[in-house]
Amino acid sequence: xxxxxxxxxxxxxxxxxxxxxxxxxxxxxxxxxxxxxxxxxxxxxxxxxxxxxxxxxxxxxxxxxxxxxxxxxxxxxxxxxxxxxxxxxxxxxxxxxxxxxxxxxxxxxxxxxxxxxxxxxxxxxxxxxxxxxxxxxxxxxxxxxxxxxxxxxxxxxxxxxxxxxxxxxxxxxxxxxxxxxxxxxxxxxxxxxxxxxxxxxxxxxxxxxxxxxxxxxxxxxxxxxxxxxxxxxxxxxxxxxxxxxxxxxxxxxxxxxxxxxxxxxxxxxxxxxxxxxxxxxxxxxxxxxxxxxxxxxxxxxxxxxxxxxxxxxxxxxxxxxxxxxxxxxxxxxxxxxxxxxxxxxxxxxxxxxxxxxxxxxxxxxxxxxxxxxxxxxxxxxxxxxxxxxxxxxxxxxxxxxxxxxxxxxxxxxxxxxxxxxxxxxxxxxxxxxxxxx
Amino acid sequence: xxxxxxxxxxxxxxxxxxxxxxxxxxxxxxxxxxxxxxxxxxxxxxxxxxxxxxxxxxxxxxxxxxxxxxxxxxxxxxxxxxxxxxxxxxxxxxxxxxxxxxxxxxxxxxxxxxxxxxxxxxxxxxxxxxxxxxxxxxxxxxxxxxxxxxxxxxxxxxxxxxxxxxxxxxxxxxxxxxxxxxxxxxxxxxxxxxxxxxxxxxxxxxxxxxxxxxxxxxxxxxxxxxxxxxxxxxxxxxxxxxxxxxxxxxxxxxxxxxxxxxxxxxxxxxxxxxxxxxxxxxxxxxxxxxxxxxxxxxxxxxxxxxxxxxxxxxxxxxxxxxxxxxxxxxxxxxxxxxxxxxxxxxxxxxxxxxxxxxxxxxxxxxxxxxxxxxxxxxxxxxxxxxxxxxxxxxxxxxxxxxxxxxxxxxxxxxxxxxxxxxxxxxxxxxxxxxxxx
Numbered sequence: 001x002x003x004x005x006x007x008x009x010x011x012x013x014x015x016x017x018x019x020x021x022x023x024x025x026x027x028x029x030x031x032x033x034x035x036x037x038x039x040x041x042x043x044x045x046x047x048x049x050x051x052x053x054x055x056x057x058x059x060x061x062x063x064x065x066x067x068x069x070x071x072x073x074x075x076x077x078x079x080x081x082x083x084x085x086x087x088x089x090x091x092x093x094x095x096x097x098x099x100x101x102x103x104x105x106x107x108x109x110x111x112x113x114x115x116x117x118x119x120x121x122x123x124x125x126x127x128x129x130x131x132x133x134x135x136x137x138x139x140x141x142x143x144x145x146x147x148x149x150x151x152x153x154x155x156x157x158x159x160x161x162x163x164x165x166x167x168x169x170x171x172x173x174x175x176x177x178x179x180x181x182x183x184x185x186x187x188x189x190x191x192x193x194x195x196x197x198x199x200x201x202x203x204x205x206x207x208x209x210x211x212x213x214x215x216x217x218x219x220x221x222x223x224x225x226x227x228x229x230x231x232x233x234x235x236x237x238x239x240x241x242x243x244x245x246x247x248x249x250x251x252x253x254x255x256x257x258x259x260x261x262x263x264x265x266x267x268x269x270x271x272x273x274x275x276x277x278x279x280x281x282x283x284x285x286x287x288x289x290x291x292x293x294x295x296x297x298x299x300x301x302x303x304x305x306x307x308x309x310x311x312x313x314x315x316x317x318x319x320x321x322x323x324x325x326x327x328x329x330x331x332x333x334x335x336x337x338x339x340x341x342x343x344x345x346x347x348x349x350x351x352x353x354x355x356x357x358x359x360x361x362x363x364x365x366x367x368x369x370x371x372x373x374x375x376x377x378x379x380x381x382x383x384x385x386x387x388x389x390x391x392x393x394x395x396x397x398x399x400x401x402x403x404x405x406x407x408x409x410x411x412x413x414x415x416x417x418x419x420x421x422x423x424x425x426x427x428x429x430x431x432x433x434x435x436x437x
Numbered sequence: 438x439x440x441x442x443x444x445x446x447x448x449x450x451x452x453x454x455x456x457x458x459x460x461x462x463x464x465x466x467x468x469x470x471x472x473x474x475x476x477x478x479x480x481x482x483x484x485x486x487x488x489x490x491x492x493x494x495x496x497x498x499x500x501x502x503x504x505x506x507x508x509x510x511x512x513x514x515x516x517x518x519x520x521x522x523x524x525x526x527x528x529x530x531x532x533x534x535x536x537x538x539x540x541x542x543x544x545x546x547x548x549x550x551x552x553x554x555x556x557x558x559x560x561x562x563x564x565x566x567x568x569x570x571x572x573x574x575x576x577x578x579x580x581x582x583x584x585x586x587x588x589x590x591x592x593x594x595x596x597x598x599x600x601x602x603x604x605x606x607x608x609x610x611x612x613x614x615x616x617x618x619x620x621x622x623x624x625x626x627x628x629x630x631x632x633x634x635x636x637x638x639x640x641x642x643x644x645x646x647x648x649x650x651x652x653x654x655x656x657x658x659x660x661x662x663x664x665x666x667x668x669x670x671x672x673x674x675x676x677x678x679x680x681x682x683x684x685x686x687x688x689x690x691x692x693x694x695x696x697x698x699x700x701x702x703x704x705x706x707x708x709x710x711x712x713x714x715x716x717x718x719x720x721x722x723x724x725x726x727x728x729x730x731x732x733x734x735x736x737x738x739x740x741x742x743x744x745x746x747x748x749x750x751x752x753x754x755x756x757x758x759x760x761x762x763x764x765x766x767x768x769x770x771x772x773x774x775x776x777x778x779x780x781x782x783x784x785x786x787x788x789x790x791x792x793x794x795x796x797x798x799x800x801x802x803x804x805x806x807x808x809x810x811x812x813x814x815x816x817x818x819x820x821x822x823x824x825x826x827x828x829x830x831x832x833x834x835x836x837x838x839x840x841x842x843x844x845x846x847x848x849x850x851x852x853x854x855x856x857x858x859x860x861x862x863x864x865x866x867x868x869x870x871x872x873x874x
Binding site for chain 1: 472488489490492496498499502508509510511528530575578582621622623624
């Protein structure tokens with residue numbers, strides 16, 4: 001019988017690991033709570049109505065369907081038994097493994113303020129993205145209906161917390177919606193009057209980018225009407241505003257729409273894994289791993305992707321980005337194959353940093369890639385190329401390209417739908433009071 | 438000041454009415470609970486994972502954005518005051534009109550058994566369609582996880598109630614999913630073993646089509662593995678089965694997935710309108726209208742689309758289909774313009790029946806159009822042409838065409854996503870017990 005490898009998670013890391021095992025003499029079982037792989041870097045485009053969920057998600061079964069040694073299961077892993085080499089699912093099922101690759105990803109962190117979640121959805125799932133789309137588009141509808149200038153203004157104010165790549169891209173896209181997409185669509189309001197406020201506790205946007213590129217990004221944001229407020233700490237979020245601490249001064253911003261791009265943390269499963277394997281956890285609950293991405297004293301358990309806390313070349317932990325996840329997944333698979341073949345162990349995992357990209361509105365971006373620092377259209381071209389290349393499924397590549405081409409020519413957005421969890425109970429009054437959120 | 442026309446509803450009827458008024462000396466206000474126009478005839482393709490919601494829905498604002506005399510509002514009309522020529526919205530706002538066009542559509546009817554709704558979602562909204570997609574795809578995932586043959590069989594049994602065009606198209610698409618799309622995707626189950634059962638109380642499928650075409654459709658369904666059971670009345674639906682009465686014999690079908698394509702009824706707003714205008718209502722709560730589509734004694738209130746009960750050429754009421762709605766909307770708009778111009782009243786509304794189409798799986802359909810009776814690929818070509826032509830937005834036309842082309846070449850489906858209302862609360866056990874539905 002061939003060797004059993006269980007992979008937890010069908011994100012970038014898990015999927016790469018599964019693919020890298022396609023010709024290995026192993027039985028692979030990939031388990032995910034979802035039936036699809038989500039292309040997270042484009043989630044903000046769903047949230048802002050450019051793309052439909054189906055265009056940035058691919059059924060895991062379809063991606064791995066032809067891989068004969070691999071089985072895909074939809075289920076939720078809840079516990080580990082490293083001694084018996086077994087994982088347990090929420091419904092009581094158990095699976096044995098010889099090698100385990102844990103790629104369970106991360107979730108939105110409110111830094112201890114989970115009560116903010118209902119008012120400030122994060123950007124991790126398709127459901128959150130369509131919820132954010134609902135909020136953004138609905139705000140303009142509500143403003144159009146109201147005559148009180150203060151209320152109208154509150155509905156036309158959008159606050160984004162966190163000025164990393166996600167926050168910057170989201171703010172730019174909302175700026176474009178207000179200035180271009182909706183320009184002619186309303187009669188009582190001018191969508192261009194919308195205020196888009198990007199908050200961050202740090203000193204500038206895109207802190208991981210070189211300073212001059214961050215400056216370029218800030219300029220692009222300003223030209224789309226986005227106000228960047230740095231050095232600002234969020235103290236409170238509730239149904240009609242946010243309270244911020246700006247260098248010791250408290251300030252209150254009344255608004256109706258806030259989106260959380262603040263940060264991520266490990267899922268609860270990380271704590272369970274750490275306690276069962278006696279692994280150490282670090283910042284955000286991530287699991288400290290050996291240079292070969294295994295858990296100390298558990299050479300058959302690999303942790304890859306956002307969940308892993310691995311040291312980078314400069315001694316700082318590797319960032320939780322798609323590239324690290326993909327390379328880590330491939331590495332774990334290769335290391336397992338090498339062990340099974342009885343060869344020399346692989347050298348420690350080394351992350352090859354291809355760079356960073358962030359797009360700000362239409363045909364503008366900043367790129368720090370392969371030693372090049374680019375901004376504007378050239379950076380956007382790289383961004384578009386890289387993202388289209390990585391989109392897993394052939395069909396997505398075509399339709400996404402068509403959507404982008406049309407959008408660039410017409411400024412229209414194809415997926416501007418306000419859909420909601422309870423269509424039949426839709427209630428404008430409740431919505432106005434924030435109760436539908 | 439120009440004349441005020443208020444249109445309730447942005448479906449086929451309301452949108453056509455608004456467009457037909459684009460050059461008239463009127464101020465048009467179109468009010469809808471949604472911000473988008475939904476192309477209902479393709480809703481089953483969202484439910485079966487071929488298309489994404491964004492591809493069959495267009496923002497009403499985008500469609501009417503360039504029409505300077507028209508304002509679009511998102512809101513829910515709850516009452517009428519015909520004496521004051523005023524309508525009232527749920528949030529207390531009121532709008533005055535000189536002419537009113539009521540095109541509020543229809544909703545799913547469970548024929549008095551609304552308790553069945555949680556188990557048997559209908560096919561009227563995007564939310565219902567994505568919910569159905571979740572149910573269909575999840576059923577295969579659950580079956581893959583189970584070892585008990587009886588349980589597995591129950592999960593692989595799909596029941597569709599109602600063998601009109603929607604039910605037939607849905608059953609055909611599920612047959613195709615089981616036989617083609619998912620063919621290679623599972624390891625423990627054979628998706629081809631899924632049972633798809635199409636129930637109807639009438640004597641045959643597609644009762645509005647000529648008998649020989651209905652027979653062709655039944656053959657196409659059979660070739661996709663769909664079992665058609667006619668003359669069957671549904672007596673009870675609950676969380677794990679349906680009880681049917683077949684010519685007096687009670688029968689119980691255990692299953693996990695049922696979809697309701699049984700029929701429609703007028704929304705509650707119809708009752709309010711009838712009581713305020715003393716209008717008569719007929720079957721399904723539809724409002725009886727004059728030959729010119731106005732309500733008796735209210736020459737300035739038009740009722741069009743599914744909500745109207747108008748006599749057809751053969752004395753039977755006109756069917757609740759998109760064509761009747763579109764033609765009715767245009768007629769009402771023209772009648773208003775004629776009155777404002779002081780011209781001779783329009784002759785009574787006459788429905789020009791262009792025929793009927795139903796598609797069964799890949800590249801097969803039946804068509805009863807322009808006096809021609811077609812089936813197979815020729816009918817499918819007409820179907821594809823008609824539907825692409827009618828899709829309101831340019832961009833939808835392109836991407837839908839691309840999706841269909843890829844699907845026809847590869848049998849894959851681009852939007853096979855299991856999304857749900859409460860992702861973070863996803864619970865396999867609950868799902869198995871039907872509690873997540």
